[in-house]
Amino acid sequence: MSTMQEFARSSTLFGGNAPFIEAQYETYLADPAAVSADWRAYFDTLRGDARDVAHAPVIDSFIQLVKNRKLAGGMIDAAAMHKQVLTLRLISQFCTLGVFYDDLDPLRRAERPYIADLDINTYGFSEADFDTEFDIGSFRGAPNGGNRMRLRDLIAALQETYCRTFGAEYMYMADTPQKRFIQERLEPVRARPSYPPEFRKHILERLTAAETLERYLHTRYVGQKRFSGEGGESMIPMLDHLIQKAGAAGVQETVIGMAHRARLNVLVNTLGKMPKDLFAEFEGKHSGDLSAGDVKYHQGFSSDVVTSGGPMHLTLAFNPSHLEIVDPVVEGSVRARQHRRHDATRDQVLPVLLHGDAAIAAQGVVQETLNLSQTRGFKTGGTIHLVINNQIGFTTSDPRDTRGTLYCTDVAKMVEAPIFHVNGDDPEACLLAVEIAMEYRQKFHKDVFVDLVCFRRQGHNEADEPMITQPLMYKRIREHPGTRALYAQRLVSESVITAEEAEAMIVTYRAAMDKGYHTNTTILSNYKPPFAVDWAKFVGKHWTDTASTAVPVKQLRELCRKITEVPADFKLHPRVEKVIADRRAMGDGEMPLDWGMGETLAYAALLNEGYSVRLSGQDAGRGTFSHRHAVLHDQNRERWDSGTWIPLQHVKEGQPDFEIIDSVLSEEAVLGFEYGYSTSDPNRLVVWEAQFGDFANGAQVVIDQFIAAGEVKWGACAG
Numbered sequence: 001m002s003t004m005q006e007f008a009r010s011s012t013l014f015g016g017n018a019p020f021i022e023a024q025y026e027t028y029l030a031d032p033a034a035v036s037a038d039w040r041a042y043f044d045t046l047r048g049d050a051r052d053v054a055h056a057p058v059i060d061s062f063i064q065l066v067k068n069r070k071l072a073g074g075m076i077d078a079a080a081m082h083k084q085v086l087t088l089r090l091i092s093q094f095c096t097l098g099v100f101y102d103d104l105d106p107l108r109r110a111e112r113p114y115i116a117d118l119d120i121n122t123y124g125f126s127e128a129d130f131d132t133e134f135d136i137g138s139f140r141g142a143p144n145g146g147n148r149m150r151l152r153d154l155i156a157a158l159q160e161t162y163c164r165t166f167g168a169e170y171m172y173m174a175d176t177p178q179k180r181f182i183q184e185r186l187e188p189v190r191a192r193p194s195y196p197p198e199f200r201k202h203i204l205e206r207l208t209a210a211e212t213l214e215r216y217l218h219t220r221y222v223g224q225k226r227f228s229g230e231g232g233e234s235m236i237p238m239l240d241h242l243i244q245k246a247g248a249a250g251v252q253e254t255v256i257g258m259a260h261r262a263r264l265n266v267l268v269n270t271l272g273k274m275p276k277d278l279f280a281e282f283e284g285k286h287s288g289d290l291s292a293g294d295v296k297y298h299q300g301f302s303s304d305v306v307t308s309g310g311p312m313h314l315t316l317a318f319n320p321s322h323l324e325i326v327d328p329v330v331e332g333s334v335r336a337r338q339h340r341r342h343d344a345t346r347d348q349v350l351p352v353l354l355h356g357d358a359a360i361a362a363q364g365v366v367q368e369t370l371n372l373s374q375t376r377g378f379k380t381g382g383t384i385h386l387v388i389n390n391q392i393g394f395t396t397s398d399p400r401d402t403r404g405t406l407y408c409t410d411v412a413k414m415v416e417a418p419i420f421h422v423n424g425d426d427p428e429a430c431l432l433a434v435e436i437a438m439e440y441r442q443k444f445h446k447d448v449f450v451d452l453v454c455f456r457r458q459g460h461n462e463a464d465e466p467m468i469t470q471p472l473m474y475k476r477i478r479e480h481p482g483t484r485a486l487y488a489q490r491l492v493s494e495s496v497i498t499a500e501e502a503e504a505m506i507v508t509y510r511a512a513m514d515k516g517y518h519t520n521t522t523i524l525s526n527y528k529p530p531f532a533v534d535w536a537k538f539v540g541k542h543w544t545d546t547a548s549t550a551v552p553v554k555q556l557r558e559l560c561r562k563i564t565e566v567p568a569d570f571k572l573h574p575r576v577e578k579v580i581a582d583r584r585a586m587g588d589g590e591m592p593l594d595w596g597m598g599e600t601l602a603y604a605a606l607l608n609e610g611y612s613v614r615l616s617g618q619d620a621g622r623g624t625f626s627h628r629h630a631v632l633h634d635q636n637r638e639r640w641d642s643g644t645w646i647p648l649q650h651v652k653e654g655q656p657d658f659e660i661i662d663s664v665l666s667e668e669a670v671l672g673f674e675y676g677y678s679t680s681d682p683n684r685l686v687v688w689e690a691q692f693g694d695f696a697n698g699a700q701v702v703i704d705q706f707i708a709a710g711e712v713k714w715g716a717c718a719g
Helices: 002-010 015-030 037-047 055-067 069-075 078-101 127-131 151-162 176-186 197-220 235-248 263-269 275-282 326-341 357-362 364-372 410-415 427-444 471-479 483-493 499-515 553-563 574-587 595-608 668-680 699-708 714-718
Strands: 133-135 148-150 166-169 253-257 301-307 310-316 349-356 384-389 419-423 448-453 612-617 658-662 684-689
Touching: 015 037, 015 176, 078 133, 078 151, 078 166, 127 151, 133 151, 148 151, 166 176, 166 427, 176 427, 197 235, 197 263, 197 275, 197 427, 197 483, 197 499, 235 253, 235 263, 235 301, 235 310, 235 349, 235 384, 235 427, 235 448, 253 326, 263 275, 263 310, 275 499, 326 349, 326 364, 326 668, 349 357, 357 384, 357 410, 364 410, 364 668, 384 427, 419 427, 427 448, 483 499, 553 574, 553 595, 574 595, 595 612, 612 668, 668 684
Parallel strands: 253 310, 253 349, 349 384, 384 448, 419 448, 612 658, 612 684
Antiparallel strands: 133 148, 166 419, 301 310
């Protein structure tokens, strides 16, 4: 201890500088080019031919270096080292705390907070230091891609990257490559893309479509509820850009889930629903086509669009509930589509979930769905979450009442998902966010969140008066010119477009509305996706229709033999060994069938006839009360070491899939997931099992919602 204390007192390599050395070494391990030449050369000698080096030998080498006082003193100047450490701390604080100082609220209702760690005066730099070059560690903001910057340039780069209209939360993530990926996408461009003029015009056209549709409906159908998306118009170009980027990345299907807010806008401007069909619903001409008791802003839709990577099939899931229950339904639908495509890497089908800020923070099914996202039986390769954060839930806008966290998206941190907060009045920052989100998802196959901070111009619905409860907030909203107007002014001031051209976009869109057509030119007509399900044989059928389900006794006996076969070197638990022996006796007619054998035979018969089966639930493998034993466990090997045997996967050569999944202790999300799976794969038996007696707790709500929508019958769910 006395020796180490002496080192700490006498060397710039220890004491307050130890964190810098540690950071330098961590940076070197991730990217040797990211540290200065002298440190790189020294670390190279430590590593030698080894692929990696533990920290202990490195620290030991520093101790040896300190013993040679002359070498240590000549290598590093103490004062310079202290300023270098402060510089790296400054970078770290901007990466971590910059989001709290960002310009995110279009309404600008609060002053930016004072954050001492972002105040340059906190660090005690002198005026002379501002022209001094420092090592910038892992920061990627140097203009030439180098690893050193003048302090004044570094400060400007940090403020531009982390304190404008794009706020990134990602430093809490444990995985260094994922953090580096975000840095490499954000820092070189200072969180501001350089889109070409034609693309910027396209952004304005999409904003025009979003705003003009809402205003058109507002004047044509006065007083009718539509749950307007006004104030969050940037969502439409964001979805458009996301779909195009996904197509370029190889995605061939996208399934979208959302609540009622702005759904009509998404239906028309993203999926290409004909406005004339929407108008007919407003006018009551198509009411017979709606499910019993449902409304037009709960409906689903599907279409096909052109992308640079080829045609993409889009699906907007039905949502008979106002809130988040659609989340696991979408995930289940995506998993089924991935299975149908044999998409093992989960790159071809993308789930996209649109949330409300109040709902995502309050609804437990969000947490349940996130908890499923990386489990083996439920993962879908990462979901893009887009939060339409209009800063008000129904009539409640005080964060102290709407949630117990700082941000509505804090639930995302449970799975270490990166979160990008963007100001809805900066459409280009919004598009950059979904661009990075899409790249992140495809690279790491994990969830990512984009928090679109915007506002809600109308009340909760068009008959609601929000000034009753939010007078000051809505005074600012009434004075806000609209995102489209602000962006048009920006493009005019930068000579990208003329004011006349900007106004002409509105005239063009309104003319299309008058004719009942949309202006989305990417929509494909008369295109049949290659993996589409043929639903023709199900049309006009009823779940009560009779069907022949008998299986010949000879075939049942053969199936009994198959499902009771166990490998010779597989050691069963004595109790399970007796269950299997009894089942052989049942197959030979020596014992009556019990419930577990009857169920197993039913699955075996379906598999034998060419129908695949997916069974999930709590303790589904053995059965909650140890009755099923569909998954057998070798008593001499662990499960993850080839220690399981699933007889139903060995019914016959070339049989369909049999999946059996021990789910997390969730009911609502898992039930929603399996419901979504079944709606996308009608030729597969999908079975969900809850613990006996727990069925009514939460899960009942899901069934009631879909029964109310007329989509399923109670008997089908109960069966």
